[in-house]
Amino acid sequence: MKVNVWLLFCCGLVCGGPIKPKFPDQEKDPVFWNNWAQKTLKNALTLQTLNQQMAKNLILFLGDGMGIATVTAARILKGQLSGKSGEETQLEMDKFPYVALSKTYNTNAQVPDSAGTATAYLCGVKANEGTVGVSAAAVRAQCNTTQGNEVTSILRWAKDAGKSVGIVTTTRVNHATPSAAYAHCVDREWFSDNEMPVEAVEAGCKDIARQLFENIPNIDVIMGGGRKYMFPKNMSDVEYPGDKKQTGTRKDGRNLVQEWTNRMKDKNGQYVWNKRQLLSLNPNNVDHILGLFEPGDLSYELERNQDTDPSLTEMVEVAIKILKRNPRGFYLLVEGGRIDHGHHEGKAKQALYEAVEMDRAIGMAGLMTSIHDTMTVVTADHSHVFTFGGYTQRGSSIFGLAPMVSDLDQMPFTSILYGNGPGFKITSGARENVSTVDYEHNDYQAQSAVPLRYETHGGEDVAVFTKGPMAHLLHGVHEQNYIPHVMAYAACIGQNRDHCLSKNRASSPTLSLVLPSLAALLTVAHLLC
Structure with missing residues (x-):
């Protein structure tokens, strides 16, 4: 015991002073903890009334590499950034009423990668590592295994149902996570035709950047990085004109941004590449937006130029303002993608600040939507060690x-x-x-x-936080591919729609009040006659 006290004292000196407890004095009183628990209990009891409304809107927040240890550490950091001890702080995702665990393995990997997992939580089927938007029958890097093994995503299901759809990420928009929403590719590294084997190009396989604009040509919101994959090889970047590392990569000579701009000329489409352009837009006058803010991935939040580069929260705010104008609702995929990169580099501070920023974006989305008609899911694709x-x-x-x-x-x-x-x-x-x-x-x-x-990644289960219509269907321990099926069921899109008509009748407060009143009036009229 004496040794431990001495070590604590020494650490205090190393850290710049003696260790002082930072927790509030009220925590010494049992009444504080009892009252907090009772308040939590009362809130839990209200969940007995399940929200079985139809979800008009769907939002999936994906923290790439955000394992449970990362969630806990980010919670503490968030609190400490606001001057608290941190442990008692609540993340926005902590406030969600339902929590589950997701099993993240790929069909051929115990410890998964971001491509196979993205196919699971976006397309509803588990797949091999390194592949996006294709079933496990497709083999990584083998072009001839693509055709016939394509699987569609919930973003496509939502678009087919008439909803607006969007992708917002802090990585390249053709990185593993977002690409599974629109692409069918046997190799996640085929960002442009420059990264593809010649034989794959000659066999007719398409690079991921090209598929972004061709597979679902009218994605309403696209925001992230990845400019260089959209432009012809050696074409200078608009932001870094003297940097040869940031020049275009495409061998086919196509300018995908210009092609998109031409196609959207009469559809209220806007292309932006910096924060000023993004925030100066009037969302009421924009139906489609393509925002590519870096040649590759966006900068870490700690390194972001706050004058020129938008934060994840700022991108999400603009995205929702545009998407929510559709009376049929929307589907939005938001990725905090650089949590993963920070961990891969062993830079925990970068990773955790990315997680805190994603939590801010979750809070912003919560302010702009309602739990009555918007199902929001927060999860991770995998963990880290x-x-x-x-x-x-x-x-x-x-x-x-x-x-x-x-x-x-x-x-x-x-x-x-x-x-x-x-x-x-x-x-x-x-x-x-x-x-x-x-x-x-x-x-x-x-x-x-x-x-x-x-x-490397970690192989343990990750958390799934859910709120809104049908959120209770995400509970317990699930296979990762279950997630989009639940979201589709909640919104009556995709393959689960038989329940929708009866549910709409049952969940309509207007009908539930009007129908009994009509019945009563008819009864009175019959008696009078």
């Missing part, structure tokens, strides 16, 4: 040191660690002394157990 621990004290910086040292090498360690990745460092035959480096730097790579240039 990311963790935090070490008996840290309440209110400790989520990026700080654990209040102890290793009992083997007598060296300190950060609370955040990775199972593998680029953070593995040996100095003079020993583990790096992290107290001598800036472990709260934006790009600090947390220590890992196994050296890898690129940290």
Whole structure:
């Protein structure tokens, strides 16, 4: 015990001062916890009345790589950014009434990738890793296995039902997650024809960027990165004219942005490539928008130029303003895609700030829609080998040191660690002394157990948070491909529509009040006659 106290004291000195509890004094009173629990219980009891309305709108927020450890750490960070200890904070997704777990494996992989998982939660069927919008009968990188194995997504189901549809992402718009919404491709890396084998192009397989504009030509909202895949090879980028790394990649010479602009000339379509252009639009005068804000992925939130680059929240706000004008409703896919990239690079701070930003976007969507007619689902495609621990004290910086040292090498360690990745460092035959480096730097790579240039995904289940019509159907432990089937059922699109007529009658407050009144009037009239 004496050793632990001494270690806590030493850590306090290293961290810049003695450790002080940051939790409110009221937490010492049992009444505080009892009242909080009773309030939660009363809210839970209200869920006995299930929302079985038909969902006019559907929103799927996908935190790429946002495992449960990431959710918890992001919650703490969100609280600490507002001056609280953090642990007691609620994320927007924490407020959703229903939570489930999703099994994320691909048909050929125990630990999945983002392409096979995207096919599951967007197209409703599990698939092989590295493939998008095709069934497990398709083999990665084998062009001749594409035809006949295509599967359609819920975005397509919604579009066919007359709804407006949109994709908003912080990655390239032709990256793994968004591409499963519109493409059928046996290799997630075929961003443009430049990345495809010659034989695949000659065999008639299409690159993903091309499919974005050809498979579902009238997607109402497209926002993210990926400009260079839309332009002819070596064409200078509008934002980085002197950077050869950002030039166009297409070998076929096509300018897909110009083709889209020409096609949308008489359809109130707008192409934008910076924040000023985006926020200056009047959403009431825009029916279609193509926003490509970077040649590749968008910048991390911590590095974003707030004058020129829109945040995920800003993109979501504009997207919903445009989409909600459709009286038939909309489907919107929103990806916090760079959570995944931060983890792969071992940069937990980048990853967690991305998760907090996505939570802000969830809050914005909640303010702009209603739980009465909008089903919102928040989930992840997979996890990462990311963790935090070490008996840290309440209110400790989520990026700080654990209040102890290793009992083997007598060296300190950060609370955040990775199972593998680029953070593995040996100095003079020993583990790096992290107290001598800036472990709260934006790009600090947390220590890992196994050296890898690129940290890997994790294989455990991920959380599914749901609110709105039919949200109760996402409960317990489910296969990942169940998600779009539930969303389609809620909105009466896709293959589950037999229940819709009776449900509309039963759920209509007007009819439920009017029909009994009409019956009563008819009875009185009969008696009078």
